[in-house]
Amino acid sequence: MKGFAHRTTVDDALQWVDETARSLPAMRTESCSLDSAAGRILAEDVYSTVHVPGFPRSMMDGFALRAEDTQGAAPYNPLSFRIVGTAMPGQVVSTEVGPGQAVRIMTGAPLPQGTDAVLPVEYTESTGETMLASGEVSPGKHVGRVGEDILEHSKVLSASRRLRPQDLGVLSSIGHSLIPVHSRPRVRVLITGNELLPAGSRPVGVRISDANGPMLTALIQRDGGVPDCPGLIPDDPVALLSAMQEPADVILISGGSSTGQEDHAPRLLAEYGELAIHGLAMRPSSPAGMGRLGSSVVFLLPGNPVSCLCAYDFFAGRLIRQLGGQSANWPYRCRKLPLNRKLVSVAGRVDYARVRIIAAKVEPTAVSGASVLSSTTLSDGFVVIPADSEGFPESTVVDVWLYD
């Protein structure tokens, strides 16, 4: 048992994460189907190879005709047209429309040859084969022109965009059924601790149930990774090393991250890979670490669940998001709100303070030990107190990162 000789600053650790993300081989990409593309990150710019629409179409229900023929039409001077057909969406009217003729047309139908405008139905009266027009239209009126929505060769969406519902509509409309997206990083979650029972077990005696596995799984999914949780790993160097050497883009090891004799992960990482950072100037999460093992990036997360959440959110999530082509930034919304009482910290370390929002003011959550996970479920979010600060006096406006 010994402490940390040196604690890395949060800024230096963040820099390591970002440099590591940049140093990795180019991100993998893959094709995904339209119906699974929502929320995925586009891997390349998308250009259209077609005009949308590819034909002039009616924007209204009414009559397609030659605009010049309507000149002078008015309620007191209705002009007569001969109805020579009906244009329905998806169908071509084969007859060429001549002067004084009109074609009944539905919204979305292609404009028949010879016509250049649509007179809305409310300016017409029709009986049998005759239509009386009581209004004028100019050429192109109520006509959606070729490429009005999307021009052939135009850029439709840019790489790195997180795909929204309407993006999928646009991609579908230009004939993209397979979408090039960044692959989701594979994240292996190794939960250690001989005191642990499997997630969701009723705690018995001196054994507690794994809280970090379900929490990390959800965090990884939120950040666009694919979690892989092989179950509890015994506190045994051989078993742990074997689990660490399975292929993965990122390995998260929960528990045994500190400097005690039962803390195997840091020693194994140093021996078989690179233990780049171990011990951080922050609270909670000070006994966290990170490094490389083969082609995997490894994060050592403390077993205390608040520390685990905090270390994940500061470092592991940031890498996972970047590996998947996303912004490094937190997915949490941020609100600027005043403190309703002072928030104290110790200079020299970053503090992750859980807070509640009460009547639009920020109140530090009373119970805040690193092992008290309920402090994060009772809280609305957290405030980060920088290392050069001893906290903030009452009424200071702070950035609150919202958990929801």
Next chain:
Amino acid sequence: MKGFAHRTTVDDALQWVDETARSLPAMRTESCSLDSAAGRILAEDVYSTVHVPGFPRSMMDGFALRAEDTQGAAPYNPLSFRIVGTAMPGQVVSTEVGPGQAVRIMTGAPLPQGTDAVLPVEYTESTGETMLASGEVSPGKHVGRVGEDILEHSKVLSASRRLRPQDLGVLSSIGHSLIPVHSRPRVRVLITGNELLPAGSRPVGVRISDANGPMLTALIQRDGGVPDCPGLIPDDPVALLSAMQEPADVILISGGSSTGQEDHAPRLLAEYGELAIHGLAMRPSSPAGMGRLGSSVVFLLPGNPVSCLCAYDFFAGRLIRQLGGQSANWPYRCRKLPLNRKLVSVAGRVDYARVRIIAAKVEPTAVSGASVLSSTTLSDGFVVIPADSEGFPESTVVDVWLYD
């Protein structure tokens, strides 16, 4: 072909949606596993049947001992203890610890009988069976007490909460492996329009590819529903009625929602169920409708994709969210920003204006026809202009709902 004799106000339509949501039978609930519970809506309050932790445990690596025995210990006055064992997490130390004795203890290990405090390792020196204490501790120091995280019988999470990653950790820690959540509403998506090719097809001639199916699927998933898209439905009353009568909580019909002769859905809904609202005082989406058919709630969405998106977001999504136990409110974030030029509207109808945010100012998106879906992918969000307004002058601060 005829227009709408009456257009329902948006407020009245929203009221219909909310009243319909309340009038439906109690929401179904189900159990889901911990690893699929992220983002689900909790169906009932959850109470703990256990203390977490269920035993006093060490918060530090160090020595468990009797606090009173450390009285007077200081660097210049180290007190000697006999080491009588080691306490590891998950293991019970069977020996009762007596005066002047100490047990080496790891973070998370249960406190041995007879001890009431933990002296951190940095205040100790140990050789063989002897430990020299150079600091004092008070009773309970560095000990996590029984129920410190969660007390037996306490409420852990409240019904209607959207489950966060840390919530799953807490639920796991109290032994909940199956979580009571609201069932996701089943939403059937019927895409009509003879001009349509299946989603993702390359448009050919006068046929266009279905944009609304993929868009609606993603919107429904976002709002917690389970989409069911049986493919394109021919513009034929018999085929449409048959598709409308399949069981579903909500039915969305895209296309044919207006008053033309090929607009079958409103007539079928009126004949076989209830066409409660048809025609809205808004733009786009004016030819939208809603009603009931058997136990399903039916929304008639215009085929024009911007109208479809708008009508979904105003009405259908609102119902789907409520059916799944969520807030009726939009999931979009809202920002208050000034307009960089005036935003015009017509009094008497609600306008859904797509906008871009440029240098923290709001600019109306130039192209804005209801058929131009790319206007929504080029936009950052939208501004709702109320029916009693003719728009806003330049520099007005407006609410922008962000698409991302």
